Amino acid sequence: MSKTGHTEELALLFAALSDRTRLRLLNLMEGGEVCVCHFVEILGQSQPKISRHLAYLRRAGIVAARREGKWMHYKIVAPKDAGTARILRESLEILRQEKQIRKDLEALNKVCCMPLVKIASARSSTSAS
Numbered sequence: 224m225s226k227t228g229h230t231e232e233l234a235l236l237f238a239a240l241s242d243r244t245r246l247r248l249l250n251l252m253e254g255g256e257v258c259v260c261h262f263v264e265i266l267g268q269s270q271p272k273i274s275r276h277l278a279y280l281r282r283a284g285i286v287a288a289r290r291e292g293k294w295m296h297y298k299i300v301a302p303k304d305a306g307t308a309r310i311l312r313e314s315l316e317i318l319r320q321e322k323q324i325r326k327d328l329e330a331l332n333k334v335c336c337m338p339l340v341k342i343a344s345a346r347s348s349t350s351a352s
Contacts (some may be wrong), residue, residue, distance in 0.1 A: 250324045257331070
């Protein structure tokens, strides 16, 4: 990659990392793919606002999306440049020390399991009838 390309990639990365909501989104995706519906519930922000932040992260080349039915699922992708990837990795590591970031992860663990429990309960009560 040319120096200009590297500079542009770094500028996009730093801009993406300059927003608290985007940092929280990245933190939630660090463990794997996450549905946009979970971001909305955990961060308490509107779906359009969350989607705008996710689009920004996609333009920066650090997030990929996959559609499943009406929902979009997002995950972190490593930048191609090793230095840029290292900056992202170390930034996420530093974030883990923040109280709010840990609370977000706890909420994700609760939210991701709840829909499955509700579906299983609904199925068992329906089959018992």
